[in-house]
Amino acid sequence: MANSDTAPQGSVRDRRIVAAQVIVTCPGRNFVTLKVETGAGVVGLGDATLNGRELAVAAYLEHHVVPNLIGRDAGRIEDLWQFLYKGAYWRRGPVTMTAIAAVDVALWDILGKMAGLPLYQLLGGRSRDGVLVYGHASGRDIEEASADVGRFISLGYRAVRAQCGVPGLAKPYGVTRQKNAYEPAESELPLETEWSTPPYLDLVPRLFERLRSDHGRQIELLHDAHHRLTPIEAARLARDLEPYRLFWLEDATPAENPEGFELIRRHSVTPLAVGEVFNAIWDCRALLERQLIDYIRTTIVHGGGITHLRRIADLAALHRARTGFHGATDLSPVTMGAALHFDTWVPNFGIQEYMQHSEQTLEVFPHDYVFRDGHLHCGESPGHGVGLDEKLAARFPYSPKQLPVARLTDGTMWDW
Ligand code: GCO
Ligand code: MG
Secondary structure (H helix, E strand, C coil), X not given: CCCCCCCCCCCXXXXXXXXEXXXXXXXXXXEEEXXXXXXXXXXXXXXXXXXXXXXXXXXXXXXXXXXXXXXXXXXXXXXXXXXXHHHCCXXXXXXXXXXXXXXXXXXXXXXXXXXXXXXXXXXXXXXXXXXEEEEEEEECXXXXXXXXXXXXXXXXXXXXXXXXXXXXXXXXXXCCCCCCCCCCCCECCCCEEEECHHHHHHHHHHHHHHXXXXXXXXXXXXXXXCCCCCHHHHHHXXXXXXXXXXXXXXXXXXXXXXXXXXXXXXXXXXXXXXXXXXXXXXXXXXXXHCCCCCEECCCCCCCCHHHHHHHHHHHHHHCCCEXXXXXXXXXXXXXXXXXXXXXXXXXXXXXXXXXXXXXXXXXXXXXXXXXXXCEEECCCCCECCECCCHHHHHCCCCCCCECCEEEECXXXXXXX
């Protein structure tokens, strides 16, 4: 049954899955990749990286998913998705949904390669010429952050996220401490960072006032509050930011409680983005149906792959919300490649986050997407267009790293 409609074993059309392998590599940061191979020798790749919890997904794949894949028809993408989702009995959750996403993306990659078509073509074809992206600017103070926004503008970016150090707080979120781009997972045990809301609420409107005065009103500006505020604090920030016309304010308050977003909406028209920590349509449902957000951040790798993201994007479209996929460096180039094909097709596209990977990472994952004039362009090669140099990957073994935690100045655990 599972394999009844595939061609004879070993023929060029043999879609049976004959091998699936989990590859963990750390070219500067950890990535987990699933490689699936068919009887005809077609290979598909899926990203399975869950920052700080990489080996949990690797083990879930190795022990609980891969044995179920062998012998099945790689062309039955939908059925395999339903099998992995419903068949586990234990539904949803970041580990499970990331593992399902890895399989799903690998199978779409295989389908594209078998058809000789880029993934966006399989989804329904091109809806736009390029994908608008936003880069990550930051600074230890307003001065530095504004200079960094200027640097992104000079590189051609049309949208920039800006984060800034908060007076009196060491190790603020989103501000780079090395000369490289900001990378949150730096240490084997979580880095303890400090948080205090009042100086932050005082600073952020001043930051954006300065950015508008230095860079004008053309550039799109974004900000990530990273789940730190209570609903009423978030409402105040969203209202105070209105004069500076943000593209979005992200994760203004933890999203487990949709009522919090009702409170923000009551006070402000600043567009809101949420969902990078969601993993299923059920997490997105209340916020979308109650018209409480404008952009949905849930992306392919943590949201069950392309098959499930199509459903989330369609639900968002009903409420005139648009996609704004998470694209931090802890999502591998495989996710970026797949996301760019999805972004190229999806009718209700908003923006794509683009936090550039290091040179070392990009060497391990050869890819065909390119940045031009503030946009990323997916390539035309069959599938999602991202590969893995396994020899090079093997030179960078797994290195345990966790995300930081945040505490209030009196030591109370807070949301990081
Ligand atoms: C973003 C995110 C990231 C996350 C990271 C966690 O908007 O890019 O908030 O920086 O913190 O992806 O692993
Ligand atoms: Mg974020």
